[in-house]
Amino acid sequence: MPDSAVRDASTSAAPAVIEGFPAEQVLGFLREMLIYRRFEQKAEEAYAIGKIGGFCHLHTGQEGVALGFVGPLRPDDYALSAYREHTLALAKGISARAAMAELYGRVGGCSGGKGGSMHLFSAKHNFMGGWGIVGGQIPLATGLGWAIRYRGEDRVCVCFLGDAAVNQGSFHESLNMAAIWKLPVIYVVENNGYGMGTAFNRVTTTPMVEKSRAHGIPAHYVDGQDVLAVWRLMEDLLDRVRDGAGPQFVDAETYRFKGHSMSDPVSGTYRSKEEVESRVREDDPIAHVRDLLIQSGHLTRESLERMDEEVRELVEDAADFADRSPLPPEDSLHEFVYSDMDVHGRLFFDGRGG
Amino acid sequence: MAVMTYRDALNEALAEEMERDDSVFLMGEEVAEYDGAYKVSRGLLDRFGDARVVDTPISELGFAGLGVGAAMAGLRPVIEFMTFNFAFLALDQVINNAAKTHYMTNGQLHVPIVFRGPNGAALQLAAQHSQACETYFVHAPGVKLVNPATPADAKGLLKAAIRDDDPVVVMESELLYNARGDVPEGEHVVPLGVADVKAEGTDVTIISHGQMVHVALQAARTLEKEDISAEVLDLRSLRPLDMEAILGSVHKTNRAVYVEECWPFTGIGAQIVALIQDEGFDDLDAPVQRITQADVPMPYARNLEKQSKPDAARVVDACRKVLYRN
Numbered sequence: 001m002p003d004s005a006v007r008d009a010s011t012s013a014a015p016a017v018i019e020g021f022p023a024e025q026v027l028g029f030l031r032e033m034l035i036y037r038r039f040e041q042k043a044e045e046a047y048a049i050g051k052i053g054g055f056c057h058l059h060t061g062q063e064g065v066a067l068g069f070v071g072p073l074r075p076d077d078y079a080l081s082a083y084r085e086h087t088l089a090l091a092k093g094i095s096a097r098a099a100m101a102e103l104y105g106r107v108g109g110c111s112g113g114k115g116g117s118m119h120l121f122s123a124k125h126n127f128m129g130g131w132g133i134v135g136g137q138i139p140l141a142t143g144l145g146w147a148i149r150y151r152g153e154d155r156v157c158v159c160f161l162g163d164a165a166v167n168q169g170s171f172h173e174s175l176n177m178a179a180i181w182k183l184p185v186i187y188v189v190e191n192n193g194y195g196m197g198t199a200f201n202r203v204t205t206t207p208m209v210e211k212s213r214a215h216g217i218p219a220h221y222v223d224g225q226d227v228l229a230v231w232r233l234m235e236d237l238l239d240r241v242r243d244g245a246g247p248q249f250v251d252a253e254t255y256r257f258k259g260h261s262m263s264d265p266v267s268g269t270y271r272s273k274e275e276v277e278s279r280v281r282e283d284d285p286i287a288h289v290r291d292l293l294i295q296s297g298h299l300t301r302e303s304l305e306r307m308d309e310e311v312r313e314l315v316e317d318a319a320d321f322a323d324r325s326p327l328p329p330e331d332s333l334h335e336f337v338y339s340d341m342d343v344h345g346r347l348f349f350d351g352r353g354g
Numbered sequence: 355m356a357v358m359t360y361r362d363a364l365n366e367a368l369a370e371e372m373e374r375d376d377s378v379f380l381m382g383e384e385v386a387e388y389d390g391a392y393k394v395s396r397g398l399l400d401r402f403g404d405a406r407v408v409d410t411p412i413s414e415l416g417f418a419g420l421g422v423g424a425a426m427a428g429l430r431p432v433i434e435f436m437t438f439n440f441a442f443l444a445l446d447q448v449i450n451n452a453a454k455t456h457y458m459t460n461g462q463l464h465v466p467i468v469f470r471g472p473n474g475a476a477l478q479l480a481a482q483h484s485q486a487c488e489t490y491f492v493h494a495p496g497v498k499l500v501n502p503a504t505p506a507d508a509k510g511l512l513k514a515a516i517r518d519d520d521p522v523v524v525m526e527s528e529l530l531y532n533a534r535g536d537v538p539e540g541e542h543v544v545p546l547g548v549a550d551v552k553a554e555g556t557d558v559t560i561i562s563h564g565q566m567v568h569v570a571l572q573a574a575r576t577l578e579k580e581d582i583s584a585e586v587l588d589l590r591s592l593r594p595l596d597m598e599a600i601l602g603s604v605h606k607t608n609r610a611v612y613v614e615e616c617w618p619f620t621g622i623g624a625q626i627v628a629l630i631q632d633e634g635f636d637d638l639d640a641p642v643q644r645i646t647q648a649d650v651p652m653p654y655a656r657n658l659e660k661q662s663k664p665d666a667a668r669v670v671d672a673c674r675k676v677l678y679r680n
Contacts, residue, residue, distance in 0.1 A: 078427075080648030123462040128426060130458070133450050139416050140451060143423020143431075150379070150429060170446075175439025182410070297524065336461040339496050339519035345547025345594030348495065349625065 006142025010183070014297030019228050023298045029227055030289045030299070032309055033063040036087035037094055037286055038308075038315040040258075043086065043103055043117075046319060047262045050104045056117045057084040059278035061257030064285030065190050066091045068222075068230025069158055069252070077244035078144045080128040080137050081160035083118035084190075088160060092127040096318035101325045102116070114336070134195075134327040135161065135168030140352055142174040145183035145247070154242045158186045166211045167203055175215040175247065182246035184235055187212070189249075190224065192256040224254035228292075234294065245324030255279045355536040363505035363537050364394045364526060365511035368432065372402050375430060378516055381407040381417055382434030382471070390474055391436045394533055418444035418469065419663045422452045422521075425467040427659065430516060438525060444469075445490065452521040453496030470512065472528035474565050474615045475663055481651035484659075486615035486624055491523045492592045498546055500591045501525040503567035505535040507590055508546030518546060527565035532654040541672035547594030551603070557584035557608040561600060561626060563589040566613045566664060573613075573669035584673060592622060600626065601634045608639040609676040613664050618646040634655045643672040 018026045040058045047056050059066060062084075070091035072077055079092050089099050093108050104107025105119050111121050111130070119130040128144060133139035134148060141159030148155045165171055178185050191208050195201055200208070209219045222233045230252065237248050257280050259266050267273040293299035338347055360367070372378045380395060380402075386409040389396040399407040410417040414435065421431035435441040441448070454464045458562060474486045492499045498520055502508040508526065515522035552567055553574050560570040567588045574584040585605050587594065604610050612623035623644035630642055648662035674680040 011675050038517065111458060111462075115458045115462050119458045121459040121462055128423075128463075129455075131451070133446060136419070136446055136450060139447060140423035140426065141421020142416070143420040143425070146420055146421075147424045147427030147429050150424070170415055170419065173411070173413035174419070176411055177413065177416055177420060196676040311574060335456045336459075338498075339464055343547065343594075344545050345549075345591060346499075347547075347594045347597075349595075349629075 004229050015134050015185045018292055018298070020232070021068065021228060022335055023293070023296065026228070026253055026289060026293060027298060029067060030293060031311065032091070033227065033286045033289065034308060034311045035314060036063040036066055036090060037098065038211070038311050039090060039318070040086060042100070042315045042319050046103070051323070052117065053105065054116055055083070056103065056262045057260065058258045059084050059087040061284070062192065062224065062254045062279070063087060063241060064227035064230055065188070065224040065252050065254050068224070068227045069160070069188050069234050071140055072231055072234045073156070073158065076126060076155050078126045078141070078155065078157040079160070080131065081146070082134060082137055082162060082165065083130070083132050083327055084162070085130055086117070089120040089122070089130070091126050092122070093125040094122045096319040098122070101322040104322040104325065105323055105327070106325035107328045108321065114330040125329055129262040135165040135170040136143045137161070138165065138168070138170045138174040140185070142178050142183060145178060145185035146181065147212070148184050149181065151317070156186060156238055156241050158188060160188050160190055162195060163189055163191040163200045163208065164198070164203070166208070173216070175212055175217055175249070178247035179215045181218050182244070184241045184247070186241060186250065189251050190254055191251050192254050192262070194256065194270065196260045197264070197268070198350055199270065208251040217247050217249045217250045219251065220255070221251045222306065224252035225283045225288060227285055227289060255283055356539055358505055358536055358537050359527070359531065360505045360508050360533045360535070360578050361531040361605065363509035365396060365514055367509045367516070368395065368397040368398060368607060369401065369515040371513055372398070376428045377428065378432060379408065379420060380434065381408040381410055383410055383412055383436045385409060385434050385558070392436070392528070394526070395434070402577070408447070410520045411575065414440050414443040415447055419447040419451060420467055422447055422455070422518045423466050425452070425465045426463050430466050432468045432470060432516060432679060436631055437483065437528065438471055438473040438481050439485060441469065441487065442490070444516040447454065448491065448497070448521070448523070449494045451656045453494045453628060456520065457496060459531055465521050467521050468512070468515045468524055469521065470524035471526060472531070473525035474527045474529065475647070475652065478654055478659060480651070480654040484652040486647065488525060488592060489620060491615050494624070497523060497593060498591070499523040499525065500546060501527065502566035502590060503527070503530070503552070503564055503588050506537045506542065507544055507550070509537055510542045511546070513543045515548050517543070525564065529565050538604045547591045547596055547597035549599035550588045550590055551585060553584065553586040553609065553633060555583040557583045557607055558611060558676055559585045559587055560611050560613060560669060560673065561587045561589065561609045561679065562613040563592060564615070566615055569664060569666050570613050570670060572666035573673065576666060576670050576675055582673060582677060582679070597629060597633070600630065604630055604634045605637045608637055610642045611645065611669060611672045611676060612642065613645045613669055615647050615664065617649050618644060619649060621646050640678065643676055645669050645672050
């Protein structure tokens with residue numbers, strides 16, 4: 001449905017550019033981030049009634065990071081993350097239906113129901129996971145960068161990691177190799193201040209932006225709650241990396257509005273209710289863009305409501321799709337463990353036979 | 355046939371596959387300028403250049419994972435561990451990432467990677483540099499694993515491993531690098547999952563793989579003098595496992611002895627014995643015997659080391675036992 005109020009506003013006296021971005025693009029940012037927010041809220045609801053099982057880590061509050069770093073990528077650029085990746089997958093082009101169905105463990109999910117919340121993949125969108133071990137994806141990203149360089153392509157790989165992952169050996173081994181071989185990888189720390197329930201400053205003595213210095217990799221800081229700043233930085237980094245500047249490191253300061261996972265309260269022993277409430281109030285990346293649009297005359301309360309209504313419908317549709325999608329067939333249990341099944345000899349040892 | 359060492363057979367396999375397919379590259383510690391810690395990659399840097407023969411920092415987890423990522427992008431990395439003793443640092447990448455990706459992605463991604471290097475006991479290298487590591491890797495669905503015993507199999511299995519679309523662990527027996535043997539001229543590929551009878555016999559089957567095949571053959575020669583005809587079955591691949599060959603041989607001889615360099619507890623032999631008793635129980639005239647590394651970390655002292663290792667004499671004794679000749 002055309003958003004007449006918004007269009008009317010933009011054709012009136014309101015400036016067509018907001019902080020250097022066309023107003024239409026900023027409106028698009030708002031809508032996209034609203035999708036992420038409503039998607040995660042829907043996942044939360046579905047989890048509460050048992051439609052989603054296992055671990056489920058919501059990205060709520062970190063939408064600016066997802067959009068700002070993934071949005072400027074080309075379709076053939078790679079992106080991958082750890083297990084708080086729902087909205088990154090959406091940003092890379094996986095449909096809300098395919099992502100939600102994966103959370104539901106259904107055959108229509110982007111990993112056929114075999115991955116779940118922590119393992120969203122789409123090869124055709126070059127969204128390469130979805131990895132469950134803290135830091136385990138960093139060498140993979142480095143290898144994707146290696147493959148780009150090996151083939152002489154101008155693609156880029158963006159690797160998301162949490163702040164806690166920089167204390168893993170995999171981080172330092174990867175950054176060292178990326179620097180030696182000047183690999184086209186942008187390592188983005190989604191620095192939400194806590195590794196599960198452990199504050200970052202309790203497990204390190206140096207600031208985040210210094211973590212790549214030992215490897216000679218340029219470091220950049222950005223306020224991850226300001227999607228415009230993130231987008232600008234990422235466009236600049238992509239240009240540089242495509243021009244051969246080699247790996248880059250970004251400390252994107254952000255904040256997780258929800259618990260570590262669904263079994264973790266929003267606030268608790270490791271962070272106070274007051275802290276969370278104040279950050280949610282002051283530091284919401286969606287509210288930030290919304291206010292810019294309203295203040296510049298490109299958005300009204302009414303047009304926002306209409307936009308939100310559309311977004312909610314999209315997310316409801318995704319949940320309906322997930323609900324209707326069948327469970328994976330039981331005869332697919334052994335499928336895709338190996339590329340070829342039992343050409344010679346026996347591959348499985350659970351009584352399945354040769 | 356050309357006579358060559360196990361080391362040179364592996365080198366030929368690498369060179370031929372790199373020649374055949376540009377997406378194959380070799381990466382590991384000391385593989386390029388140093389020609390490989392065990393000289394398996396001798397000459398490859400000169401031939402293929404430093405983009406495809408790549409020295410790494412000492413970062414086993416890092417470069418193993420880099421290989422997995424490159425394989426996800428469609429390259430065919432051959433990742434050398436200087437020895438499999440060091441591969442434990444990379445186990446997360448092999449098990450959690452390489453082995454599970456094809457499944458977790460519902461078949462969207464393949465991980466056509468080879469992890470290779472020397473494995474098994476060496477001479478007086480003590481507890482941390484002298485051990486057999488098969489069980490850690492072969493345990494995980496998604497991994498394939500081979501362990502050749504001869505130069506011909508070393509060449510043929512490595513070539514098959516590089517061409518395979520799944521992660522394949524190629525364990526080379528450290529003590530065999532200088533072993534010489536016939537290797538067929540021209541294209542020689544040994545399919546994964548096909549065992550090989552290295553000596554035919556009728557009275558007892560000695561099942562083994564890698565370096566221990568030679569211990570089994572030595573035992574068979576001793577038994578021959580006692581008029582015991584031992585069949586030596588070389589598994590070559592542990593996953594996929596040629597169960598038909600195992601059951602076929604046991605059907606013929608009704609007796610089996612398993613020889614391996616791993617420790618006994620949940621060793622490869624434990625699995626083989628379980629499979630034989632599940633599927634070949636009626637063929638057995640005696641309980642299957644296992645000869646393994648002693649259940650201790652490898653000692654340094656020469657006498658203790660010798661005492662801890664499987665040897666032909668112990669295999670001979672086990673064969674006599676299953677034949678009730680002791």
